[in-house]
Amino acid sequence: MVRIGEINSYTGIPAFTLPYRNGWELAAAEINGAGGVNGQRLEVISRDDAGRPQDAIRFAGELIDAARADLLAGGYFSNVGLALSDFAQSRGVPYIAGEPLTDALVWEKGNQVTLRIRPSTYMQAAMLVEDAAKLPARRWASIAPNYEYGQSAVKWFFALLRARRPDVTLVAEQWPVLGRIDAAAAAEALAAAAPEAIFNVTFGADLTAFVRAGQSRGLFENRAVVSMLTGEPEYLEPLGADTPEGWIVTGYPWQSLETEEHRAFRAAYERKFGAPPRMGSVVGYALIQAIAAGMGRRSGTGLEAWIAAFRGARFPTPFGSASFRPLDHQSTLGAFVGRTALRNGQGVMVDWRYVPGETVMPSDAEVRRLRPAPG
Numbered sequence: 001m002v003r004i005g006e007i008n009s010y011t012g013i014p015a016f017t018l019p020y021r022n023g024w025e026l027a028a029a030e031i032n033g034a035g036g037v038n039g040q041r042l043e044v045i046s047r048d049d050a051g052r053p054q055d056a057i058r059f060a061g062e063l064i065d066a067a068r069a070d071l072l073a074g075g076y077f078s079n080v081g082l083a084l085s086d087f088a089q090s091r092g093v094p095y096i097a098g099e100p101l102t103d104a105l106v107w108e109k110g111n112q113v114t115l116r117i118r119p120s121t122y123m124q125a126a127m128l129v130e131d132a133a134k135l136p137a138r139r140w141a142s143i144a145p146n147y148e149y150g151q152s153a154v155k156w157f158f159a160l161l162r163a164r165r166p167d168v169t170l171v172a173e174q175w176p177v178l179g180r181i182d183a184a185a186a187a188e189a190l191a192a193a194a195p196e197a198i199f200n201v202t203f204g205a206d207l208t209a210f211v212r213a214g215q216s217r218g219l220f221e222n223r224a225v226v227s228m229l230t231g232e233p234e235y236l237e238p239l240g241a242d243t244p245e246g247w248i249v250t251g252y253p254w255q256s257l258e259t260e261e262h263r264a265f266r267a268a269y270e271r272k273f274g275a276p277p278r279m280g281s282v283v284g285y286a287l288i289q290a291i292a293a294g295m296g297r298r299s300g301t302g303l304e305a306w307i308a309a310f311r312g313a314r315f316p317t318p319f320g321s322a323s324f325r326p327l328d329h330q331s332t333l334g335a336f337v338g339r340t341a342l343r344n345g346q347g348v349m350v351d352w353r354y355v356p357g358e359t360v361m362p363s364d365a366e367v368r369r370l371r372p373a374p375g
Helices: 014-033 053-065 078-091 121-132 148-164 183-192 204-216 233-242 260-273 279-297 303-310 364-370
Strands: 002-008 042-048 071-074 095-097 114-116 139-143 169-174 197-200 224-231 248-251 335-343 346-355
Touching: 002 014, 002 053, 002 279, 014 042, 014 233, 014 260, 014 279, 042 053, 042 279, 053 071, 053 078, 071 078, 071 279, 078 095, 078 114, 078 148, 095 279, 121 148, 121 224, 121 248, 121 335, 139 148, 139 183, 148 197, 148 224, 169 183, 183 204, 204 233, 224 233, 224 335, 233 248, 233 279, 233 346, 248 346, 260 279, 279 303
Parallel strands: 002 042, 002 071, 071 095, 095 114, 139 169, 139 197, 197 224, 224 248
Antiparallel strands: 248 335, 335 346
16 A cells, blocks of 8 residues: 555635546546556545645644655645645655646755656746747736746746847736735736736636736737636636637646547546546646556665656656656646637637647756755
8 A cells, every 4th residue: 555645725726626636536546446556556645735834744744654654745836835845855755746836846946855747837938938929029017926836937937038039028017915916906007017918827816806807907908918827727717708818828628638548538537526627637637647657666665766766757647648857857747828719608728739848848957057966
């Protein structure tokens, strides 16, 4: 038996984390139903950190000491993921991060015990810059939540955009507190700066409030918007008839993705839960598949055996096969880039393409410059 101590913000952001839990439950059921991995079954012991790093650390200690978890997994917010990564290193157990997107998790604050499933802020920014650099806009504004994820997203988007377009200037920035956005004031401040394009990093209820405030004030008229995560159904579908059209976004076009891997995943998910998958479902499913891949490659016991097993491990996902880059433990899972559209009163992604994660990773030399040497 391999025990996974899973921690996430289930009451903090349920729109994402509840489908995420469904995803890992489906993967665990499939793996255990097939006899486990090398005869070993998976047991997932889950806790809710409610978005608070201090609670995540407390639960992590309980999972290791009382529940005898072999490894830690999960996390949603970037600050929680960083706290869990530090704790896992101090306790000498692997930590497989699912959702935390900050680049620091595998670079500036990376360590040998931490791996990450989702494409990072750098990777998703690089995907969006491919299209953003083709826009005629030179005057840009940004809006992002004022914590690690938002700060990292804005930093990398404009660094990568300016590398392609040195004529770009950032004329306004808005940094609302996560969950407490004053959408009307933010929209008015951005409009007053008269940008030609906007980079948006808000999500969840903040995104919904910002979209509605911006539309009522004409903020998006004749103005390009590039937006991280907005094409994910958790954040796009609540916009309903207010969905803005033509935004360039990263996301998950679950309605129209017809690859063999996705058809099988979607059918199994809908049979088990009676609802279509969300992006969280994909992350939860991939997380457990990645852990199972490490289990299958592990030779021996102890932390070093786990680290060696995960290094370069390849695992199945609903988007196709992915692997962990040995250098920084970042997964090659990619994302979809497309545009928002309104169809029958509902927001969808159109004109999308899949961008493999390995095509938007920084070079090995750049990562070595950013990442601390193993201690």
